[in-house]
Amino acid sequence: MIYKVRTYIPGFDEILYGGIPERNVVLLSGGPGTGKSILGKQFLYNGLKNNENGVFVALEEHPVTVRRSFKNFGWDISKYEEEGKIAIVDAFTGGTGTAAQREKYLVRDLDNIHELLDVVRQAIKDTNAKRVVIDSVSTLYLTKPAMARSIVMSLKRLIAGLGCTAIFVSQISVGERGFGGPGVEHAVDGIVRMDLDEVDGKLYRSIIVWKMRDTKHSLLRHPMQIDQNGIKIEWDKYIRIGINNVKIDNIPQEMIEEINKAMQEVEKYSEYKRSNFQEFEGE
Ligand SMILES: Nc1ncnc2c1ncn2[C@@H]1O[C@H](COP(=O)(O)OP(=O)(O)OP(=O)(O)O)[C@@H](O)[C@H]1O
Numbered sequence: 001m002i003y004k005v006r007t008y009i010p011g012f013d014e015i016l017y018g019g020i021p022e023r024n025v026v027l028l029s030g031g032p033g034t035g036k037s038i039l040g041k042q043f044l045y046n047g048l049k050n051n052e053n054g055v056f057v058a059l060e061e062h063p064v065t066v067r068r069s070f071k072n073f074g075w076d077i078s079k080y081e082e083e084g085k086i087a088i089v090d091a092f093t094g095g096t097g098t099a100a101q102r103e104k105y106l107v108r109d110l111d112n113i114h115e116l117l118d119v120v121r122q123a124i125k126d127t128n129a130k131r132v133v134i135d136s137v138s139t140l141y142l143t144k145p146a147m148a149r150s151i152v153m154s155l156k157r158l159i160a161g162l163g164c165t166a167i168f169v170s171q172i173s174v175g176e177r178g179f180g181g182p183g184v185e186h187a188v189d190g191i192v193r194m195d196l197d198e199v200d201g202k203l204y205r206s207i208i209v210w211k212m213r214d215t216k217h218s219l220l221r222h223p224m225q226i227d228q229n230g231i232k233i234e235w236d237k238y239i240r241i242g243i244n245n246v247k248i249d250n251i252p253q254e255m256i257e258e259i260n261k262a263m264q265e266v267e268k269y270s271e272y273k274r275s276n277f278q279e280f281e282g283e
Pocket residue numbers: 030031032033034035036037038039171226227228229
């Protein structure tokens with residue numbers, strides 16, 4: 001049986017028929033403001049609450065801003081960081097500034113992929129991480145697209161090799177159809193795309209699972225929302241976005257039943273893991 005990692009993001013596990021298959025590397029692709037960073041942080045925070053440690057590799061934001069944006073949604077990671085359960089890898093500052101001097105996991109030279117791999121390896125080992133988020137992986141090859149596939153493969157080999165399940169954020173521009181380049185799209189195990197579409201003067205958020213190795217998943221585009229609690233996906237609805245109109249309908253009844261069954265199976269397995277963990281903790 002393939003173990004699925006629950007994201008505990010409302011509606012996301014349902015459209016994945018249980019969660020992300022363990023050790024899969026998922027490319028989370030989308031334009032600006034679609035919610036990629038929030039989803040990545042929610043995945044890590046929910047992991048922490050469920051005894052799965054994590055590593056966040058910050059390439060787009062200062063580590064100080066990363067901590068603040070977790071907090072914005074009520075996800076206070078400071079306790080977990082003190083306990084060594086989450087590590088933030090600073091791949092943003094290059095060591096510039098006094099705040100950066102205090103960072104434990106610092107990548108000075110982003111052109112040196114080996115330095116990044118070493119720091120990420122150390123962070124995973126120190127925290128005993130099961131979840132990794134790289135935000136964003138596309139920053140690593142923005143100026144050298146020919147290197148994209150080999151960079152993604154090196155990261156995937158390291159992270160999956162250490163037993164982690166990962167989200168690699170991929171930034172694309174507004175209106176772009178792909179996910180981050182052909183080399184990258186085939187190298188990853190899963191692709192999830194988040195969208196913001198303007199119809200008649202209003203923006204609509206949606207999410208679709210494009211591929212996910214080793215599991216059945218929804219092939220429909222689902223509406224999603226962001227509020228002060230983070231991301232919520234309406235897994236039991238699907239959205240059709242036309243040029244001038246938007247239609248939201250319920251998904252077919254048989255799909256609801258199939259998803260409910262998949263969720264029960266994955267919950268049974270999580271329950272089993274939880275009780276074993278408690279026994280282990282109690283020893
Ligand atoms: N508390 C909140 N309530 C509602 N929406 C929010 C809230 N906080 C953030 N948002 C929405 O989330 C968006 C930012 O999401 P996020 O930072 O995850 O985007 P992103 O896809 O990572 O974008 P980029 O690629 O530009 O970094 C904001 O533009 C805003 O619309």
